[in-house]
Amino acid sequence: MRRALLISVALTVAACSGERAAPRAPSAGGFASIPARRYGLGRAATPEEIALRNIDVGPDGEGLPAGSGSAALGADLFQKKCSMCHGPKGQGMPPAFPQLIGRDAKAEGFKFSTDFKLQHTIGNYWPYATTVFDYVRRAMPQLQPGSLTNDEVYSLTAFLLASNEVIPMSATLDSVSLTTVKMPYRDRFVSDNRRGGKEVK
Amino acid sequence: MSDLPTNHSEMDDTARDVAAVDAAMPADAAITRRDLIAGAAGALGVAVAASIPLVALGQGANTSAPTVPAIPADPTKLQGAPTTPVGARSAFYKPSRTPYGETTGNSLSPLQDLTGTITPADLHFERHHAGVPLIDPAKHTLLIHGLVATPLVLTVDEVKRFPPVTRTHFIECSGNGRAAYREPKSDMTPQKVAGLVSNTEWTGVPLKVLLDEAGATKEATWFLAEGGDACVMTRSIPMAKAVDDAILVWAQNGEPLRPEQGFPLRLLLPGWEGNTSVKWLRRLELGTRPWMTRWETSKYTDPLPDGKARQFSFDMDAKSIITTPAYPQALTKGWWPVSGLAWTGRGTITRVEVSTDNGRSWHDAELTPTTGVKAPVRFTYQWEWDGSERVLLSRSTDETGYVQPTRAELIKVRGIGTDFHFNPIVGWKVAVNGKVTFHGET
Numbered sequence: 001m002r003r004a005l006l007i008s009v010a011l012t013v014a015a016c017s018g019e020r021a022a023p024r025a026p027s028a029g030g031f032a033s034i035p036a037r038r039y040g041l042g043r044a045a046t047p048e049e050i051a052l053r054n055i056d057v058g059p060d061g062e063g064l065p066a067g068s069g070s071a072a073l074g075a076d077l078f079q080k081k082c083s084m085c086h087g088p089k090g091q092g093m094p095p096a097f098p099q100l101i102g103r104d105a106k107a108e109g110f111k112f113s114t115d116f117k118l119q120h121t122i123g124n125y126w127p128y129a130t131t132v133f134d135y136v137r138r139a140m141p142q143l144q145p146g147s148l149t150n151d152e153v154y155s156l157t158a159f160l161l162a163s164n165e166v167i168p169m170s171a172t173l174d175s176v177s178l179t180t181v182k183m184p185y186r187d188r189f190v191s192d193n194r195r196g197g198k199e200v201k
Numbered sequence: 202m203s204d205l206p207t208n209h210s211e212m213d214d215t216a217r218d219v220a221a222v223d224a225a226m227p228a229d230a231a232i233t234r235r236d237l238i239a240g241a242a243g244a245l246g247v248a249v250a251a252s253i254p255l256v257a258l259g260q261g262a263n264t265s266a267p268t269v270p271a272i273p274a275d276p277t278k279l280q281g282a283p284t285t286p287v288g289a290r291s292a293f294y295k296p297s298r299t300p301y302g303e304t305t306g307n308s309l310s311p312l313q314d315l316t317g318t319i320t321p322a323d324l325h326f327e328r329h330h331a332g333v334p335l336i337d338p339a340k341h342t343l344l345i346h347g348l349v350a351t352p353l354v355l356t357v358d359e360v361k362r363f364p365p366v367t368r369t370h371f372i373e374c375s376g377n378g379r380a381a382y383r384e385p386k387s388d389m390t391p392q393k394v395a396g397l398v399s400n401t402e403w404t405g406v407p408l409k410v411l412l413d414e415a416g417a418t419k420e421a422t423w424f425l426a427e428g429g430d431a432c433v434m435t436r437s438i439p440m441a442k443a444v445d446d447a448i449l450v451w452a453q454n455g456e457p458l459r460p461e462q463g464f465p466l467r468l469l470l471p472g473w474e475g476n477t478s479v480k481w482l483r484r485l486e487l488g489t490r491p492w493m494t495r496w497e498t499s500k501y502t503d504p505l506p507d508g509k510a511r512q513f514s515f516d517m518d519a520k521s522i523i524t525t526p527a528y529p530q531a532l533t534k535g536w537w538p539v540s541g542l543a544w545t546g547r548g549t550i551t552r553v554e555v556s557t558d559n560g561r562s563w564h565d566a567e568l569t570p571t572t573g574v575k576a577p578v579r580f581t582y583q584w585e586w587d588g589s590e591r592v593l594l595s596r597s598t599d600e601t602g603y604v605q606p607t608r609a610e611l612i613k614v615r616g617i618g619t620d621f622h623f624n625p626i627v628g629w630k631v632a633v634n635g636k637v638t639f640h641g642e643t
Contacts, residue, residue, distance in 0.1 A: 031408075031444060031445065032445055039363060041360075041414065042353040042356075043354055044353065044354075045344055049344070050344065050352055054486065056425055056492050110510070111508070113504040113506050115617075122499075126498055126499050128493045131494065135494070139431070139432040142331075189502065189509070189512045190509045190512065191511075191513060194514065196599065196602070197601050198603065200614055201614055
């Protein structure tokens, strides 16, 4: 073990002091060369304690719970639980409390890189509808995070999507229908193409 | 004190009150009797402090002027302060993070007040999205589950029993420099321009060792890191990073993590945007695709001029900043070290150049240490100011051949409204009267 670590450190040092630059950044840790082994530490997690913490929702809908909620109910909930920070119309108080609602004509076309005053709302920026559910459930409302029922989170998600003109205000969402919602600007998101080297990207 | 820059532009009310008191005092009265008692002699208590001859404290017979400095005329002629359980900074040196007092916000590190490359733990910048949680380390656990052979629960004490490593790495918020990039102003300090970067000696266990313990399967390509704060922060990270140089850390600069740095456990992803080094880490889930959390979709994405937005832009590009001379210093003619920090998320800084003529000519600066992997180097160029108007700039190059661009070059490829990753060449204008102001329009 120790020998492996020493070797990896030596390799890292050699890579740094070599005459030829590595094609990619040398690993600071070089931990990939540590041989796999087990120390017998920790204990097996029970399905119950995993379920308690595993509240994440994926873009494919994985993790969405049972239940449902309507945009109409969500509108009422928003005024009661969200409007004190995000404003009665979801206009927000940026930067602490972001604008949630708005399809500003100037923002359509995704011109954010040329105008930093344009607000990134759910409707004109967010690429995945499932993110709304995940974030509201785990972190909102700010003074009582994690206090909403799954039905309430579905309702609020439906209201936020409807008021951003993504789904109709008559909509009701559940795990199936939320997964099928495609956000207007999903296709604008691209992976990182920066790789170092001489070109500035 | 007069040459220690302050940050009036970012002061909150408390700081303004202090500034008002300072302003009301004579210029040489920055150190007060209260400072001396609280700092140098605090552990002795008031009774002993009161027994110190007033003459030696510099109070003399003039008891009507309590703001007169309580500094002995000759420190060699009386006994100094006793030992203390926890040290304090000299009363003559009062660095401060600014702004502060926000639960959803940040505090910037006072780069102009720091030397070398290590950031004192209590001056490390902060960025919180739901405040600093109060966590009992005896009750905190880390859950590792998903595509693993054995889902595991580890206590903090158990994490510390794996073979530890110690590495020095910077963390930089990818929003660092946004204000100076979008709207550079002459009265910006190094802290205001680039104070969302800090550098620490971290101790922890390679994430790979923990993933081996749980038996990560080959199918896993991404993992989710989740924090135990009130926003239950989540970021999706490629597994390749986990087995390369990721560390689960519990200590910084020789002591347990500060609460604002993730006590008792945080993830450290060297060279990557700071938000991915999730603090107060409580859960790792292994899977096959990113989770598209709020923080990697709505935030921490980079709008580009072609109408796209760059996502999962993890690497921090090479960057540098001169931390002295800087606003609000004033220079006199003669020799000055032009000194600052340079760093890159892609490995090592190979060169830092300094210009004293607004980029017309460049000079190689000395680097100390000569190299650091995903750790800053301090650069210094010794310069004799002749009294003419100057613009001082620094430009770093990393081992991939990447050269820190000008602001104009960055605006061309990313736009003025891009939201993260700001690494333009910046500098300082020196006027003929010696006054130094920020120069951001490169």
